[in-house]
Amino acid sequence: MTSDNPAGGEERACEPRSSGQASSAGGEERACEPRSSGQASSAERRGDRRRGLRARLGRAAGGTRGASGPPSRARRRLGSIVRMAAALALAGGVYSAFAPGLATAQDTPPLSGAAEEGKALFDTSCISCHGRNAQGVEDRGPSLIGVGAAAVEFQVTSGRMPMARQEAQAWRKPPQFTDDEARQLAQYIQEMGGGPEIPSGPLTPQGDDADALAHGGELYRLNCASCHTYGGGGGALSSGKSAPPLDNATERQIYAAMLSGPQNMPVFGDSQLTPDEKKQVVAYVQTLQHDQEPGGWHLGRIGPVTEGLAIFLVGVTALVFATLWIAGKS
Amino acid sequence: MRKRRKVDLRAMPGASANAIDERFQVARPLRGLFNKVFPDHWSFLLGEIALFSFIVLLLTGTFLTLFFDPSMEEVVYNGSYAPLRGVPMSRAYESTLELSFDVRGGLIMRQMHHWAALLFMAAILIHMFRIFFTGAFRKPRELNWVIGILLFWLGFTEGFAGYSLPDDGLSGTGLRIAHAIMLSIPVAGSWVASSIFGGEFPGNGVFLPRAYILHVLLVPGILLALIGIHVGLVFKQMHTQWPGPGRTNRNVVGERMFPRYAIKQGGFFMLVFAVVALMGGLFSINPIWLFGPYEAAVVSAASQPDWYVMFLDGSTRLFPPWEIRALGYTVPPLFWPTVVLPGILTMLAVAYPFWEARKTKDNRPHNLLQRPRDVPVRTALGAMAITFYIVLTISGGNDVVAETFDISLNAMTWAGRVGLFVLPPLGYYVAYRACLGLQQHDREVLAHGVETGIIRRLPDGRFIEVHQPLSPVDDHGHPTELPYSGWVVPKKMNRLGALGPAIRGFFYPIERPAEAPVSPGHPPVTSERPRDQLEDAGRSS
Amino acid sequence: MTQTHEHTATTPIDADGADKTRWEIVREGAREDGIEIVHYEPPFPVPGTKGERRLQRVVAGMFLFTGLCATAFVVIYIFWPWEYNRSDTMSNLYTPMLGLTMGLALTTVGLGVMTWGKKLIPREISIQSRHDGASTPRDRQVITSTLLYMGDELGLKRRPMLGLSLLAGLAPLGAVVAAPLIGGMIEDPHKPTEPGGGSPLTTTAWADKVRLTRKDGTPIRPEEVSAGGQITVFPGVPHGATNQHADSPTLLIHLRAEDADELRRNLHRYPEDEGSVWGNFVAYSKICTHAGCPASLYEQQTNRLLCPCHQSQFLITDNAKPIFGPATRRMPMLPITVNDEGVFEATSDFKSPIGPGFWERS
Numbered sequence A: 001m002t003s004d005n006p007a008g009g010e011e012r013a014c015e016p017r018s019s020g021q022a023s024s025a026g027g028e029e030r031a032c033e034p035r036s037s038g039q040a041s042s043a044e045r046r047g048d049r050r051r052g053l054r055a056r057l058g059r060a061a062g063g064t065r066g067a068s069g070p071p072s073r074a075r076r077r078l079g080s081i082v083r084m085a086a087a088l089a090l091a092g093g094v095y096s097a098f099a100p101g102l103a104t105a106q107d108t109p110p111l112s113g114a115a116e117e118g119k120a121l122f123d124t125s126c127i128s129c130h131g132r133n134a135q136g137v138e139d140r141g142p143s144l145i146g147v148g149a150a151a152v153e154f155q156v157t158s159g160r161m162p163m164a165r166q167e168a169q170a171w172r173k174p175p176q177f178t179d180d181e182a183r184q185l186a187q188y189i190q191e192m193g194g195g196p197e198i199p200s201g202p203l204t205p206q207g208d209d210a211d212a213l214a215h216g217g218e219l220y221r222l223n224c225a226s227c228h229t230y231g232g233g234g235g236a237l238s239s240g241k242s243a244p245p246l247d248n249a250t251e252r253q254i255y256a257a258m259l260s261g262p263q264n265m266p267v268f269g270d271s272q273l274t275p276d277e278k279k280q281v282v283a284y285v286q287t288l289q290h291d292q293e294p295g296g297w298h299l300g301r302i303g304p305v306t307e308g309l310a311i312f313l314v315g316v317t318a319l320v321f322a323t324l325w326i327a328g329k330s
Numbered sequence B: 001m002r003k004r005r006k007v008d009l010r011a012m013p014g015a016s017a018n019a020i021d022e023r024f025q026v027a028r029p030l031r032g033l034f035n036k037v038f039p040d041h042w043s044f045l046l047g048e049i050a051l052f053s054f055i056v057l058l059l060t061g062t063f064l065t066l067f068f069d070p071s072m073e074e075v076v077y078n079g080s081y082a083p084l085r086g087v088p089m090s091r092a093y094e095s096t097l098e099l100s101f102d103v104r105g106g107l108i109m110r111q112m113h114h115w116a117a118l119l120f121m122a123a124i125l126i127h128m129f130r131i132f133f134t135g136a137f138r139k140p141r142e143l144n145w146v147i148g149i150l151l152f153w154l155g156f157t158e159g160f161a162g163y164s165l166p167d168d169g170l171s172g173t174g175l176r177i178a179h180a181i182m183l184s185i186p187v188a189g190s191w192v193a194s195s196i197f198g199g200e201f202p203g204n205g206v207f208l209p210r211a212y213i214l215h216v217l218l219v220p221g222i223l224l225a226l227i228g229i230h231v232g233l234v235f236k237q238m239h240t241q242w243p244g245p246g247r248t249n250r251n252v253v254g255e256r257m258f259p260r261y262a263i264k265q266g267g268f269f270m271l272v273f274a275v276v277a278l279m280g281g282l283f284s285i286n287p288i289w290l291f292g293p294y295e296a297a298v299v300s301a302a303s304q305p306d307w308y309v310m311f312l313d314g315s316t317r318l319f320p321p322w323e324i325r326a327l328g329y330t331v332p333p334l335f336w337p338t339v340v341l342p343g344i345l346t347m348l349a350v351a352y353p354f355w356e357a358r359k360t361k362d363n364r365p366h367n368l369l370q371r372p373r374d375v376p377v378r379t380a381l382g383a384m385a386i387t388f389y390i391v392l393t394i395s396g397g398n399d400v401v402a403e404t405f406d407i408s409l410n411a412m413t414w415a416g417r418v419g420l421f422v423l424p425p426l427g428y429y430v431a432y433r434a435c436l437g438l439q440q441h442d443r444e445v446l447a448h449g450v451e452t453g454i455i456r457r458l459p460d461g462r463f464i465e466v467h468q469p470l471s472p473v474d475d476h477g478h479p480t481e482l483p484y485s486g487w488v489v490p491k492k493m494n495r496l497g498a499l500g501p502a503i504r505g506f507f508y509p510i511e512r513p514a515e516a517p518v519s520p521g522h523p524p525v526t527s528e529r530p531r532d533q534l535e536d537a538g539r540s541s
Numbered sequence C: 001m002t003q004t005h006e007h008t009a010t011t012p013i014d015a016d017g018a019d020k021t022r023w024e025i026v027r028e029g030a031r032e033d034g035i036e037i038v039h040y041e042p043p044f045p046v047p048g049t050k051g052e053r054r055l056q057r058v059v060a061g062m063f064l065f066t067g068l069c070a071t072a073f074v075v076i077y078i079f080w081p082w083e084y085n086r087s088d089t090m091s092n093l094y095t096p097m098l099g100l101t102m103g104l105a106l107t108t109v110g111l112g113v114m115t116w117g118k119k120l121i122p123r124e125i126s127i128q129s130r131h132d133g134a135s136t137p138r139d140r141q142v143i144t145s146t147l148l149y150m151g152d153e154l155g156l157k158r159r160p161m162l163g164l165s166l167l168a169g170l171a172p173l174g175a176v177v178a179a180p181l182i183g184g185m186i187e188d189p190h191k192p193t194e195p196g197g198g199s200p201l202t203t204t205a206w207a208d209k210v211r212l213t214r215k216d217g218t219p220i221r222p223e224e225v226s227a228g229g230q231i232t233v234f235p236g237v238p239h240g241a242t243n244q245h246a247d248s249p250t251l252l253i254h255l256r257a258e259d260a261d262e263l264r265r266n267l268h269r270y271p272e273d274e275g276s277v278w279g280n281f282v283a284y285s286k287i288c289t290h291a292g293c294p295a296s297l298y299e300q301q302t303n304r305l306l307c308p309c310h311q312s313q314f315l316i317t318d319n320a321k322p323i324f325g326p327a328t329r330r331m332p333m334l335p336i337t338v339n340d341e342g343v344f345e346a347t348s349d350f351k352s353p354i355g356p357g358f359w360e361r362s
Helices: A042-046 A053-060 A073-098 A100-105 A113-125 A148-157 A179-193 A210-223 A251-260 A275-290 A304-326 B012-024 B027-035 B042-065 B091-101 B106-134 B142-164 B169-183 B189-197 B207-237 B257-282 B307-318 B335-360 B376-396 B398-405 B409-448 B531-540 C006-010 C022-032 C050-079 C094-120 C137-154 C160-183 C257-269 C271-276
Strands: B074-076 B088-090 B251-256 B324-326 B329-331 B450-457 B463-468 C035-041 C123-129 C229-235 C250-254 C281-285 C297-299 C304-306 C313-315 C321-324 C336-338 C344-346
Touching: A113 A179, A148 A179, A148 A251, A210 A275, A251 A275, A304 B042, A304 B106, A304 B257, A304 B307, A304 C094, B027 B257, B027 C022, B042 B106, B042 B207, B042 B257, B074 B091, B088 B091, B091 B106, B106 B142, B106 B257, B106 B307, B106 B376, B106 C094, B142 B169, B142 B207, B142 B307, B142 B335, B169 B189, B169 B335, B189 B207, B251 B257, B257 C094, B307 B335, B307 B376, B307 B409, B376 B398, B376 B409, B398 B409, C022 C035, C050 C094, C257 C271, C281 C336, C281 C344
Parallel strands: none
Antiparallel strands: B074 B088, B251 C123, B324 B329, B450 B463, C035 C123, C229 C250, C250 C281, C297 C304, C304 C313, C313 C321, C336 C344
């Protein structure tokens, strides 16, 4: 607790206990011990033109000095403030002494440079739901130990994390972090608990493999279409959840999602879908994203629902207008 | 030298006509045909949309049969669509891919065929609604109504068989469900399913050729015959007409079929064809290359049948998990919403004309139509049925709705279950009250005249709206009450009330005030008459 | 109708010498069909007005535009690059261009014809009398007598034996016609596909020692499926992954430890499935017990299996019991184990029939 005393004079100066950790936003009390309140100020010796706090209080109370009678109201007030400060300091001090974070922080192995940056970002944006050490907070966020860089990169670059509110589905939205920051966060989580990582290098099949695209299509239809639909348009899951549309997914996001199994998506480990197979799936999804429809506008690739809507909204409407024009209203 | 016979071109039509008439005696029948009178109303053309789209289906379908191969033989694709190269598939699927990518113009023919099918079913539905709401199904046209319902189900079967022919992932899933529906039939279900498919699903490969012959020969044949009877009955019994001046139950007021009516029909055929062509080229439909060949282990989210089957998909999704198990036998839950429900709906529809005749104790022949507002019970029942149908159809696509609008899927199912029983009675009530309100308004106008929108203040301070009387007025200026004759009551001022705004037509005014003369010799009245002149006119009259 | 006009119908209309105009002939003839043309209004009684010429130009213009669009259609059909090429915009526009030109051509010809019909052809009001209702009493009498007399002529009343023998003999004849048509199609649903096998409706290709394989036939090891992952597996028999064994696709799921514990606890209520789980791995039939679609939407956190067709949801940790939607039966569990080679194999077929219910399924 620092006090601002514009009158100069006696101050309740407060120095935070050094702890070797950067300051954080929220949560931690910085224990503070004011200097003992018994110090006399030089102003006291000056007589009535004292401008010190106690002197002012003494004057306000009627100028009684040397409190031998009951303490004045002002003095009582001051005393209660001081006692409050002491109690807070005690509580804060005890907590800090016993809080696990402080103790273990000094025991973690040093992080790499990128991970340090990531940690800085993590500590401001993620710990309210995922905990100080990514261990998770009950009913708020799961543990991130072992999810790997892939998961973090997927969630952060698609803007899903930080999540706006607790709900069944994390929605894609404009990302809060740049790609570099996302990689730093990913590196931090990777070093905290390990897990799958997106491989370096190209994420689509290289070379002139004509079969790769077809194989990717077969894998997509067997494993992905049931939730994301045959055209990548996204589908509903139970109770408010959904498998999102794939039109905005980047190569890295597609690969990372398969690898990490975000939210309710199953995990497709590297021994189940080999990296080559994953690349084939990525290539196929890209054809869905980029290939032009040879038969005209695809109406959202949703299927018979939009086709039925189109025939009524376009075909039947146009023809009913035509009938109104042809025949009279007689 | 042989003498060359002189060919007189000008005499040729006469000579041909003579030749035909000598053999077939066509003079009188042709006249009867050409002169036949048809009434003129826009809603009478809705059935034509179905007829013309059927013709488009026949034309495009014939083209498709020249390239499609209804064979389940397994092949490996090696055509121009790269994402499927090397994939094993049936010959049926491969020939459809070839049609789409390797036949010049094949894709637009396929798409036109499919859009025309959707249009055919949509037209049947709105035509049926028109017949229902105007009472055209009453005696003597009950048989035509029944034939119409049969045409709906035949079109349904034809469409289902048609889109199942390519053996793609989406329609194959639909066939799986169709198989399960057959299985669910009590007692004989497993026999029916296994007989039609040739064994356990997907069968020994005989189903596709059967669906093909059904789709290109059997059902089109029955459809053509029934459509012929349907239209023939309209010819024989003559079209119904709205009541109005000069129209009675024993005549038809309209225009002769040739030349004007027939030309308009021809033009309309071109327009229907144009809509199908535009949609077939500009809107992609049924992109089977994205579905992949049918595999039993593969399915896509947002799997729906075509829209006209969707009401059954909806009833299936909404039906609760109720299964009957007794004495070692099972009636699965799929039976009720897919077999029993459409059966009940069809029975209700087929029986309706007879039931209504019984209820209203009306056995007279009716050739005059009724305005929907004049039969509020029938209109409300129709509104209830349509609401029921719409809830089912939307529920058929409830996962698409859930995904598009971020609604919980489970909530959509419950909303459908509840809505199916809550919304139709609500629809009934709203339609009923609307009909009564409209009837009331008609009677008001008949009693008091047309509202002109001109407010006049009487000397004693009261405000009244000036009404334009429709009938002769008595001494006090009140019009005598007119009886309602079953036709539209004019609600807007006509030429006599030329002070009013221009009569609104559909896209532009029918009459502009400046053009409407008040009486011969009187200069045309404009609506921009200065106020004081109006007052003068009022005082002097 | 024609009876009363019979004598007038045979003689020409202007037999009285008065030279009738063509219009008058038409009108007289229409009367013979019961049609009275009460109002006939040519739109342009005075030929050559500006309005008429303008309309003519409009209609003619429409027809010429039709020709233009139709020609464009033919030209595009022949010369536009049409062969499918994924990256080529031009060839992807082939179908839309064809549709556009065809549609425009048909629209303008339709509009042209319609304008001609509406604006240039005389408007008329004709009234045709209906001749509906029953036939005349005389006709009814004649036909009734004819029909009844036909009955007399056939002599069925006099010779009852003829009628009875006809029925007795011809009814089976009807069956002769129907028999091959229907009978040929009849297929016993319970006939085993191979000798010694069970009914196809209650058995699949799975059996003891049949390996779980991927689509390409390679077997599966436990370490290949991550926790929270699932894989579609097929029986390791010839054509096991094809539609020939459409009842056999199975979903192998690797549950997380706590979910697997919950599953094992719940299996106490289903003794026949208790030993069917291997470690944290469980395998369920993929074919939905409602209508047969593959129920493949596995939600790894809620442990629900959602079928996309009718939204049935099954709880994986409770022996795939249906918890929402129209399905009534749980998905059958495939009893699995890992053999000496370290790959998954089944220990028997499913313990209950897979897929949608049917009458004989108890």
